[in-house]
Amino acid sequence: KQEVTQIPAALSVPEGENLVLNCSFTDSAIYNLQWFRQDPGKGLTSLLLIQSSQREQTSGRLNASLDKSSGRSTLYIAASQPGDSATYLCAVNRHAGKSTFGDGTTLTVKP
Amino acid sequence: DGGITQSPKYLFRKEGQNVTLSCEQNLNHDAMYWYRQDPGQGLRLIYYSQIVNDFQKGDIAEGYSVSREKKESFPLTVTSAQKNPTAFYLCASSIVVTSQETQYFGPGTRLLVL
Secondary structure (H helix, E strand, C coil): CCCEEEECCEEEEECCCCEEEEEEECCCCCCEEEEEEECCCCCEEEEEEEECCCCEEEECCEEEEEECCCCEEEEEECCCCHHHCEEEEEEEEEECCEEEECCCEEEEEEC | CCCEEEECCEEEECCCCCEEEEEEECCCCCEEEEEEECCCCCEEEEEEEEECCEEEECCCCCCEEECCCECCECCEEECCCCCCCCEEEEEEEECCCCCCCCCEECCCEEEEEC
């Protein structure tokens, strides 16, 4: 059974700092891995999707990496801003239609 | 305006009552999903559907039922058999169920038990 762990559970940083969020998974037989952002009481917004054959994806200040063999992914956020404050979830898609989500990392960026 | 809509935003259930959560999408997506989220936790898959008139159980299907009579709609019924229904329910859709898919999420419905 696929298990997804996100560390840390919560993170507080001052504005402008670069930071890394971690996601680990137990079964390396995956289709892809996706990072989402969730604001309080809202749905999820997709940030980055990495295919199993890819090593990283970039979008603006965000960079996600994938090391399938070690079961790890990281989300790097450069020059953090207060508007980046949210919960970040990673989801591992292990086969058609079935995703396993981590519990998320709640990020607070202080002005 | 394309997207996924869920209604109602808040829903209250009495003991022994069945309630239905609505999910509609106008993205022309084939696949639709229902997830449950408990406080401080990630999402758990309840049911998913890859095509009209077909659906599959997810990891926590007990106490829930779904239908997929139209491509645009995937309602979820929380039955009286679900003993702990209080949670945030999220509906999602994707174009096709392949490694290229990205799931798009609705705004969610929060279900509370009276």
